[in-house]
Amino acid sequence: MMRSARRGWIAHLLALLIGTGMAAPAAAADDALYRALGGEAGIARIVDNMIDRAYADERIKKKFDGVNPKALKESIGKQFCQLTGGPCVYDGETMVKSHAHLALDKADFNALVEDLQFAMDDQKVPFAVQNRLLALLAPMHRDIITR
Numbered sequence: 001m002m003r004s005a006r007r008g009w010i011a012h013l014l015a016l017l018i019g020t021g022m023a024a025p026a027a028a029a030d031d032a033l034y035r036a037l038g039g040e041a042g043i044a045r046i047v048d049n050m051i052d053r054a055y056a057d058e059r060i061k062k063k064f065d066g067v068n069p070k071a072l073k074e075s076i077g078k079q080f081c082q083l084t085g086g087p088c089v090y091d092g093e094t095m096v097k098s099h100a101h102l103a104l105d106k107a108d109f110n111a112l113v114e115d116l117q118f119a120m121d122d123q124k125v126p127f128a129v130q131n132r133l134l135a136l137l138a139p140m141h142r143d144i145i146t147r
């Protein structure tokens with residue numbers, strides 16, 4: 001499938017999830033997704049790439065001013081690991097608390113999701129696997145988008 005068509009499709013999926021308020025499971029039932037993403041090392045590569053993109057992304061880079069990228073990568077890596085059924089314990093702040101001061105809107109959220117998609121493309125994560133991670137993240141928009 002062409003990249004632009006895929007982006008459109010994902011935007012549609014996200015809009016659907018967000019628009020209907022459809023609940024996705026809070027975490028994976030087993031570690032299949034964790035393993036499909038390449039375990040802790042695979043997730044670390046994806047998150048590293050995503051956050052590097054976000055810090056360089058003209059649409060959202062200002063939101064990361066003064067934020068230590070290494071600490072953020074570690075925190076999100078743990079969160080993704082736990083969320084996908086891996087053997088990690090996320091011990092960071094809630095999504096509400098860590099994003100409240102950032103005044104994020106839907107466009108900010110979609111920009112970061114796009115950076116994540118490109119990061120997963122870079123790591124050759126299959127499209128179906130990408131969608132499973134995105135489906136777990138999509139419901140978090142309720143806690144992260146505040147305007």
Ligand code: HEM
Nearest residue numbers: 060063064067075076079092093098108109112137140144
């Ligand atoms: C599904 C979407 C998102 C997820 C899963 C997510 C996840 C996280 C996590 C786990 C943390 C660390 C909290 C901690 O260590 O206590 C964090 C912090 C942060 N996030 Fe997000 N985030 C998302 C969306 C966004 C968006 C859209 C932006 C901006 C465009 C953003 C900007 C930040 C910033 C700047 C911090 C650091 C806040 C600080 O330390 O002051 N996040 N996020």
